[in-house]
Amino acid sequence: MGRKFFVGGNWKCNGTTDQVDKIVKILNEGQVPSPDVVEVVVSPPYVFLPVVKSQLRPEFQVAAQNCWVKKGGAFTGEVSAEMLVNLGVPWVILGHSERRSLLGESNEFVGDKVAYALSQGLKVIACVGETLEQRESGSTMDVVAAQAKAIAERIKDWTNVVVAYEPVWAIGTGKVATPVQAQEVHSCLRKWLATNVSAEVAESTRIIYGGSVTGANCKELAAQPDVDGFLVGGASLKPEFIDIINSATVKSA
Numbered sequence: 272m273g274r275k276f277f278v279g280g281n282w283k284c285n286g287t288t289d290q291v292d293k294i295v296k297i298l299n300e301g302q303v304p305s306p307d308v309v310e311v312v313v314s315p316p317y318v319f320l321p322v323v324k325s326q327l328r329p330e331f332q333v334a335a336q337n338c339w340v341k342k343g344g345a346f347t348g349e350v351s352a353e354m355l356v357n358l359g360v361p362w363v364i365l366g367h368s369e370r371r372s373l374l375g376e377s378n379e380f381v382g383d384k385v386a387y388a389l390s391q392g393l394k395v396i397a398c399v400g401e402t403l404e405q406r407e408s409g410s411t412m413d414v415v416a417a418q419a420k421a422i423a424e425r426i427k428d429w430t431n432v433v434v435a436y437e438p439v440w441a442i443g444t445g446k447v448a449t450p451v452q453a454q455e456v457h458s459c460l461r462k463w464l465a466t467n468v469s470a471e472v473a474e475s476t477r478i479i480y481g482g483s484v485t486g487a488n489c490k491e492l493a494a495q496p497d498v499d500g501f502l503v504g505g506a507s508l509k510p511e512f513i514d515i516i517n518s519a520t521v522k523s524a
């Protein structure tokens with residue numbers, strides 16, 4: 272029972288071998304709650320996945336930041352879900368706003384990717400979120416619902432899905448959503464799942480928040496009833512990521 276707190280670290284396109292060694296050392300030496308309390312998943316760029324996976328403390332898992340939409344083959348530059356499974360990578364982040372906006376990934380394409388990755392046995396961190404213009408025009412929930420719908424139409428089983436609500440205006444900007452703003456969207460998303468998927472899926476699916484999460488603001492966000500964890504960018508490359516993992520204890524306090 273209950274939704275286990277989930278903290279993901281999205282390293283994005285950052286890191287050299289030396290920096291990766293340093294981050295792994297921080298992660299391995301950090302004092303964190305037991306894996307019964309918090310699930311921790313770090314997502315280095317593809318090229319560092321094998322080394323991070325082999326050096327990371329065993330209770331922390333790894334995620335790829337993307338994968339191809341179907342079976343591998345003549346798709347230059349892509350990495351398939353099968354390859355990730357073959358390497359023992361359990362998770363993949365799909366639909367990150369940087370891929371949606373910079374690489375033109377549509378809701379439908381992201382939905383297809385989620386369905387294919389799940390079919391191959393990967394677990395998926397599926398990202399949704401609105402731009403500043405969309406928020407200001409009052410269409411936040413329409414945008415997020417359309418992104419969720421494209422996934423819901425293509426999958427049956429949500430057991431291996433974590434939804435990451437990442438408002439685009441909060442990503443890498445230092446402008447974190449207020450706890451009230453985050454709770455509002457998380458609760459609407461959960462209601463959307465209850466109405467459009469099922470009450471069970473709404474109750475059990477973790478909805479995590481991403482966008483300028485830091486060691487300083489994580490506890491207040493974690494205290495919100497529908498915030499089940501975080502997807503952290505910039506701060507996942509720093510020692511404060513350990514503090515963010517520790518915000519899981521807010522739920523059990």
Ligand SMILES: O=C(CO)COP(=O)(O)O
Nearest residue numbers: 281442443482483504505
């Ligand atoms: O995009 C994010 C995580 O996927 C959030 O990035 P920042 O934490 O750097 O704002």
